[in-house]
Amino acid sequence: MTRNIADIRRDYEGGRLDEDQVPDDPRVLFDEWMTLALENEGEDGNAMTLATVDSQGLPHARVLLLKGYDEQGLVFYTNYHSHKGSELANVPHAALVFWWPSLSRQVRVEGRVEQVSAEESDAYxxxxxxxxxxxxxxxxxxxxxxxxxxxEERQHRFEQAYEGQTVPRPVHWGGYRVIPDMFEFWQGQPSRLHDRLRFEQREGRWHLFRMAP
Incomplete structure (x- = not known):
């Protein structure tokens, strides 16, 4: 099966993204962009691609949902025994990508990963x-x-097992926190001359760079 998709094009338009107009801390800018994304993208505003690396050095990526973020990092939840859980156990680093088409915006995040506390997983x-x-x-x-x-058989079995009871959190299920050392903000512009601002953390400070489109 073949399909010609080479001619599919979209001209991106958005406000300028200038170095002198962004906060010194990329986490503040991320919060501003996420707030606007949730208003414009609805229930998909917190969707992101998570990329991990396995023990053979092979990359793997999948879409899941961001469930929290603060000054410590960005949090998502999953099965610790899943492929991504096993990959993070071997290589505790990850990359995240957020894509918000209604805003012509993308954010990339990279950093090390740790499990959140049992108390935090329980609360969520x-x-x-x-x-x-x-x-x-x-x-x-x-x-x-x-x-x-x-x-369907497992669903029926567990519904019966916990009928009338509180469902406890499985020990194999919980949260991960991505602790960023890099944020990159991409604002689409006409003629593919996009704005890209990259923040890198070095020696405890954030440094800002403009990247070529």
Whole structure:
């Protein structure tokens, strides 16, 4: 099957992204951009691509949801036994990419990764809908399964097991925090002459660079 997609083009337009108009701390700018993205992209505003590396040095990427961020870093939750969990156990570094088409904006984040505390994972797990709580038990993420019926049987079994009870957080499920040492902000511009501002942390300070489009 072939399809001609070479002629698909979009001309990006957005406000200028100038060095003298951004805060010294990229985390402040990220918060500003995320706030606007959530207003414009709706429930997809916190979607991001997470890239990890396995023990063979091979890259892997997938889309998931950012569930929190602060001065310490950016937090997401998953199964610790999943492929990404195993990859982060071997190489505790990751890259994130946010893409907001309505704003013609992209943000890249890189940094080391650590598990959040059990208390933080517990608090988030308790805030999830009950169906999502059960889903953390039902899905043995990244494992080959015989078919959809296997999932449905496990769903029925766990719904019965916890009927009328509080669903506890599985020990194999919890949060990760990406502690950034790099932020790059991309603002689309006409003629592919985009604005790219890159912040790198060196010796405890953020340094700002303009990158070629």
């Amino acid at each position: 797990f308790e805030s999830r809908p009950r169906a999502s709580q059960l889903g953390a038990w039902i899905a043995t993420q990244s494992v080959v399964i015989p078919g959809r019926q296997w999932i």
